[in-house]
């Protein structure tokens with residue numbers, strides 16, 4: 008596969024006299040793909056049934072005239088005002104019970120059947136008209152599910168659909184959707200606090216309860232909300248597929264965990280995601296202010312890579328960056344100018360992790376609306392921005408490295424969206440969240456120069472790997488337990504791995520209940536971050552730990568003599584949240600056991616190894632010395648290894 012460049016373009020925002028020149032300039036810059044249309048519903052259909060596709064025909068023609076390939080977006084992320092007039096109850100409702108208004112975007116609730124039908128109608132119109140157009144070579148459904156926290160809606164429509172969903176989940180026979188309320192009462196343990204129901208129609212959404220709702224209820228609602236996204240997306244994909252052979256994608260986001268991206272990915276031909284490294288550093292990562300200061304113009308050295316690896320997996324091996332930050336954005340707490348060279352570094356990093364296309368947001372900054380302070384490749388008057396020149400250079404450099412050739416990693420890290428929900432529903436203390444637990448392990452592995460695959464919990468084939476990490480996977484299905492215990496390598500699990508059943512209840516016999524692992528958790532505690540628990544061999548447990556008893560071998564102790572790490576059969580159980588020092592020590596020993604190579608990389612330097620290239624990235628703001636060469640700040644070095 009070839010590595011290519013793309014751009015996000017909004018022809019509807021500019022006079023059509025500019026379109027031809029824009030298309031020519033895109034070619035000049037080395038752009039091959041242009042994404043359009045994802046917010047243009049009111050231009051396509053200014054009033055119900057009044058269709059205006061001529062402008063879209065024209066721009067696709069113009070782009071085609073320059074041999075630019077079109078990614079056509081479905082416009083369902085921005086319902087027009089007339090839609091809200093028609094269906095006032097289609098609005099997204101937040102946890103406080105407030106209906107969101109028209110006046111920005113994503114104001115819809117995924118459960119509203121009237122809106123869903125309108126989406127099917129507009130998608131079908133587009134798919135019929137452009138499905139066989141030789142220049143429409145990919146489709147994007149909607150835009151960023153989960154953006155502005157709009158996936159979990161507490162609307163009336165959601166309540167009705169949730170009750171139906173529960174009836175199906177708790178029906179006695181697969182063919183019967185009537186539901187068995189006693190089965191639900193038992194599965195949720197509703198005898199506790201007299202929470203029993205006598206019919207499904209009594210079950211509310213789990214918001215606005217006096218104290219926390221039953222965790223089984225909250226978990227069911229999370230899964231339901233996730234299924235609604237999967238269903239909404241699949242309805243669009245199915246229609247597009249009827250009329251087009253072009254691949255279909257969706258542009259996911261950074262650290263959005265409130266729906267199961269792997270399940271949405273099952274219905275897509277490839278995954279894509281939107282990468283805004285400087286916004287993410289300030290907005291999405293728990294880190295101290297020294298760290299954020301150090302990387303404020305470069306971004307977190309691991310956050311983008313984590314998502315490249317995640318979406319490569321969501322896309323079943325195939326992914327793009329659909330939106331790449333080109334300069335200051337408008338939406339984060341601080342919006343600095345990236346260090347010189349960072350736009351190139353971010354792009355190369357995506358390519359190094361297997362991206363086929365890196366596409367920039369946006370062609371030209373728009374002097375109206377909410378994103379006036381968001382840079383693009385041009386200023387509003389058409390002057391070229393600094394990102395433009397970085398991409399121009401990238402276009403030249405890409406000529407020597409045009410092919411994507413990845414190499415299977417030897418380390419797998421399991422990431423699971425239900426586990427994230429489980430930690431959020433019952434965190435058991437401050438600073439305890441699943442994403443950061445997994446991400447800190449990912450970061451520690453990267454600091455030692457490892458290339459990692461991020462896999463879903465339904466993955467079954469592990470024979471290419473040497474080490475598998477399964478931190479915090481609260482519910483582990485039997486299939487995964489079996490595959491891991493058959494795996495011929497090291498499996499590092501814990502804390503909190505396999506500690507609940509799928510409804511978030513505590514199983515008896517007590518967890519973790521892993522095959523051939525003879526120990527059970529007898530106590531768990533969360534504690535203040537300024538009172539960590541010291542480990543006898545160095546480093547600490549922070550925030551959280553468990554105490555286990557049984558016959559598994561204790562391979563590490565806390566300074567006070569409690570078991571900290573236990574091993575039995577395939578499984579090494581880490582009974583707490585490790586700090587970076589202990590994490591490094593434990594990962595190093597696993598790498599040595601597996602006879603794997605590693606680097607001890609200087610601060611901010613990361614590598615990614617492919618079949619024929621090793622990429623070196625210097626995220627730090629200083630010159631760094633590595634075993635291959637000195638890297639200046641923001642430098643990318645590509646080492647040929649074959």
Ligand code: GAL
Nearest residue numbers: 150151154281283336368381
């Ligand atoms: C993305 C979104 C784009 C644009 C961009 C600004 O989240 O998909 O439409 O808003 O952010 O950074």
